[in-house]
Amino acid sequence: MKAKKVEFENVSKKFSLHAKKSQKVLNLFSVRTKQTKEFIALNNISFEVYEGETIGLVGLNGSGKSTLSNILGGVIQPSEGKLEINGETSLIAISAGLNGSLSGVENIELKCLMHGLTKAKIKEITPSIIDFADIGDYIFQPVKDYSSGMKSRLGFAISVHTNPDILIIDEALSVGDSTFAQKCLNKMNEFKEEGKTIFFISHSAGQMKKFCDRVIWLHYGAVKEIGDATEVIDNYQKFTKWFNNLSNENKKKHKQEMLAKQLSLVDHKKSHVTEDRTSRLKILLKNGIVILPVLIFTTFMLLGF
Numbered sequence: 001m002k003a004k005k006v007e008f009e010n011v012s013k014k015f016s017l018h019a020k021k022s023q024k025v026l027n028l029f030s031v032r033t034k035q036t037k038e039f040i041a042l043n044n045i046s047f048e049v050y051e052g053e054t055i056g057l058v059g060l061n062g063s064g065k066s067t068l069s070n071i072l073g074g075v076i077q078p079s080e081g082k083l084e085i086n087g088e089t090s091l092i093a094i095s096a097g098l099n100g101s102l103s104g105v106e107n108i109e110l111k112c113l114m115h116g117l118t119k120a121k122i123k124e125i126t127p128s129i130i131d132f133a134d135i136g137d138y139i140f141q142p143v144k145d146y147s148s149g150m151k152s153r154l155g156f157a158i159s160v161h162t163n164p165d166i167l168i169i170d171e172a173l174s175v176g177d178s179t180f181a182q183k184c185l186n187k188m189n190e191f192k193e194e195g196k197t198i199f200f201i202s203h204s205a206g207q208m209k210k211f212c213d214r215v216i217w218l219h220y221g222a223v224k225e226i227g228d229a230t231e232v233i234d235n236y237q238k239f240t241k242w243f244n245n246l247s248n249e250n251k252k253k254h255k256q257e258m259l260a261k262q263l264s265l266v267d268h269k270k271s272h273v274t275e276d277r278t279s280r281l282k283i284l285l286k287n288g289i290v291i292l293p294v295l296i297f298t299t300f301m302l303l304g305f
């Protein structure tokens with residue numbers, strides 16, 4: 001039987017939607033119940049993935065694909081639920097993982113060290129990473145000067161050389177040119193043959209059908225379908241066709257209705273009393289350093305000193 005690599009059991013991710021700064025300050029001193037809006041980006045997600053499987057993630061913009069891949073890659077933690085990941089993960093995303101002020105070569109060293117590779121091993125594989133990335137002299141320039149395609153090339157090159165058990169590719173192929181995309185797809189095939197697990201996010205239905213065994217269709221934070229890649233992609237395409245044929249007004253209405261379901265009002269005083277009080281105290285102390293001298297100064301002024 002194949003080994004289980006990933007299990008999500010009722011995993012949810014909520015993001016706090018902060019009010020205006022002035023409201024935050026009022027909340028700090030308020031004795032009344034403090035309420036915050038929370039956005040449920042992922043709601044009760046459950047699935048299991050086994051060794052050697054390639055899993056696609058599809059869904060409209062904002063459906064939660066990157067949130068899920070960031071949880072898989074350990075970039076963010078879930079708010080609720082149980083998560084089991086057996087093996088080392090490596091996330092390749094356009095915006096993740098590279099340090100903008102360091103050069104390409106320095107990023108190679110840093111990321112490899114973070115993956116636990118020895119200095120000797122890093123020295124051995126660096127030429128191969130540089131060769132795979134194929135970005136010329138830019139490899140010695142700070143990453144902040146790279147195009148998104150260059151970042152994706154470097155990110156992909158480093159990740160595949162650190163030999164992860166679970167590879168998560170979040171739209172990283174969509175920004176490169178077709179030659180590079182093909183090179184990455186070949187590498188992904190090698191990974192597949194070695195029995196590694198891959199999560200693949202792409203807006204290309206063709207690539208999804210070709211590479212994925214199963215697909216998870218996320219719809220406004222929930223799993224709409226999970227199953228055979230061709231079947232789910234076909235259903236998803238039927239849905240996008242229906243959606244794209246809606247008038248702009250109806251599209252907006254549909255989106256608003258779905259997004260409203262993802263919002264919830266949280267009563268912080270009831271649910272996080274202890275955490276709330278300690279964090280309030282911390283903020284008050286921090287702000288006190290600024291506020292106290294101002295108060296003393298104002299009092300002196302008013303008293304006519």
Ligand SMILES: Nc1ncnc2c1ncn2[C@@H]1O[C@H](COP(=O)(O)OP(=O)(O)OP(=O)(O)O)[C@@H](O)[C@H]1O
Nearest residue numbers: 015016039041059060061062063064065066067068
């Ligand atoms: N840090 C955050 N704070 C508040 N809301 C967030 C945060 N990160 C993501 N979201 C919201 O969570 C939802 C899911 O976002 P996510 O980026 O996971 O979607 P996606 O499916 O990857 O979208 P896309 O296809 O556009 O990349 C979106 O509505 C987004 O606005």
